[in-house]
Amino acid sequence: MSRHKLSFVLVLASLLAAQTVEADGPGGVARSFKSAPIFLYISEGRRTAAPFAHVMFCARHPDECSVRGKASQILLSPFADKQLHAVNASVNGSIRPVDEQSDQGDVWQENVESGDCEDYALTKRDHLIALGWPSKALRIAVTKTSSGKGHAVLVVRTDRGDLVLDNRTNEIRDWKDADLRWLMIQSGEDPRVWFEL
Numbered sequence: 616m617s618r619h620k621l622s623f624v625l626v627l628a629s630l631l632a633a634q635t636v637e638a639d640g641p642g643g644v645a646r647s648f649k650s651a652p653i654f655l656y657i658s659e660g661r662r663t664a665a666p667f668a669h670v671m672f673c674a675r676h677p678d679e680c681s682v683r684g685k686a687s688q689i690l691l692s693p694f695a696d697k698q699l700h701a702v703n704a705s706v707n708g709s710i711r712p713v714d715e716q717s718d719q720g721d722v723w724q725e726n727v728e729s730g731d732c733e734d735y736a737l738t739k740r741d742h743l744i745a746l747g748w749p750s751k752a753l754r755i756a757v758t759k760t761s762s763g764k765g766h767a768v769l770v771v772r773t774d775r776g777d778l779v780l781d782n783r784t785n786e787i788r789d790w791k792d793a794d795l796r797w798l799m800i801q802s803g804e805d806p807r808v809w810f811e812l
Contacts, residue, residue: 655776657756657790660811663799666757668733672723673807679725679741680806684749687803691773698746699771699778704785706739712782735782736769743771751803756812758795768793770800 673680689695711729724730725737733755740753752772756779760766769780770790777790790797797812 654791655789656772657770657777657797657800657812659800659802663809663811665807665809666723666799668721668723669755669809670807672737676725679737682750682805683744684747684751686749687751687772689748689752689771689773691775691778695773698743698748699780699787700785702739702742702746703780703787706735706742707782707785710735710738710782732782733767736767736780739769739780750806754801754803754806756800757798758793759798760796761794766795768795772803 691699710727712731713729714731721731721733723733723737725734725741727734727738730738736755740750740755743753744750754770754772756768756770758766758768766781768782771778771780775789779788779790779793779795781788781793799809799811802808802810
């Protein structure tokens, strides 16, 4: 485990002491059902090509692009909500924002000291999985901001709908209220598969 990741886990553990995380979700709250109205969830279109930088990320880190856990949705208990907010704020505060375009194009990474939106999203996903959250409920989405800039966020599927973790704010928003134009999203069933939105 990297020093960056270890320090995060230790800080989060001290914040949430005396709580237990079970293998299939935080406090055993992962579920494979949809109890909220359908409009609370992002509706996927047809399959599309994955972002090339994500294909390269999966080639470098195949374990990060495999399915872990069975549940496809999180029951957002007070404990799970606290974990989600802690991870979002901690990662937002621990990575220095930079535009990292290089001669090779954008490189997607996790657990870095500095990076761009994809690196924040991948790091949040990694930290939640380390806490026992199922990967099927944690998907990267590619969007555009209101100013037209390309942007990536982590989308968490919960019993209250799809929630957005964005490096531009510590507020966790419903996907419809995120002020983003949605372009594509990972499949929950296979992180290497992407769909148009």
